[in-house]
Amino acid sequence: MEEMTAVVLATEDKEALIDEMMTRYGQEILQLVYSYVKNKGLAEDLTQDIFIKCYKSLHTYSGKSKLRTWLWRIAINHCKDYLKSWYNRNVVTTDEEPANSQSKKEMVEQVVIQKEEEDELIAAIMTLPIKYREVIYLFYYEDLPIKEIAVLTDTGDNTVKTRMKRAKELLKKRLEA
Known part of the structure; x- marks a missing residue:
């Protein structure tokens, strides 16, 4: 997969790479995000945001670090940004669902x-x-x-x-x- 990241020219290549990243690292990133926000639904939303951010920023990946390290760095920064955000400080979210679900x-x-x-x-x-x-x-x-x-x-x-x-x-x- 690392070789695949060296040259990302076409949109199809980017989409294939993001699909591969989501398959390989999606669960790990979700667990990482959950360790920051402690809310399953919110962790899922933030994980989706992280992969969208990666897709948009794929052209900035220089290959100096492993793709996994680059992805994790983006995820950690995104979580820290969220925790500092106005929304996180002022809006109360809940993971509760109806009792009979x-x-x-x-x-x-x-x-x-x-x-x-x-x-x-x-x-x-x-x-x-x-x-x-x-x-x-x-x-x-x-x-x-x-x-x-x-x-x-x-x-x-x-x-x-x-x-x-x-x-x-x-x-x-x-x-x-």
């Missing part, structure tokens, strides 16, 4: 099936400040190396390591309480 029943089944310890861990992670939550998510859930996390978060390797250490300390305190 099929998806509500599925959610209840999933909660029953999941282990209580995993739920507690996820809840504790989601309460962390974003700078700690993102490094935990990228390292443990996406299995990214420290160097790539540093590139994605626009920080240094040691900053990522420090944030990981502090995040673990905070998680330990919250889970012991």
Whole structure:
């Protein structure tokens, strides 16, 4: 796929590349976005916006980094921009659906099936400040190396390591309480 990105001349090539990116990275980007906004519907909307932004910006991809890294950088920046936006600060969104909906029943089944310890861990992670939550998510859930996390978060390797250490300390305190 990386070779395919070297020369994107025709609209058809761009569309094929975006289709491939959505197939390969769509779920990962959705999970990343959810880790920022904590709302399924909103995460889906923002993920769609991210791929539209990528389609429009594909001509700016220089090939200096992996396509996946470029895409993740756009996603992270988009999430941070959204979190700083007027809309996010002033409009309250909800993920609640009518009590009798099929998806509500599925959610209840999933909660029953999941282990209580995993739920507690996820809840504790989601309460962390974003700078700690993102490094935990990228390292443990996406299995990214420290160097790539540093590139994605626009920080240094040691900053990522420090944030990981502090995040673990905070998680330990919250889970012991």
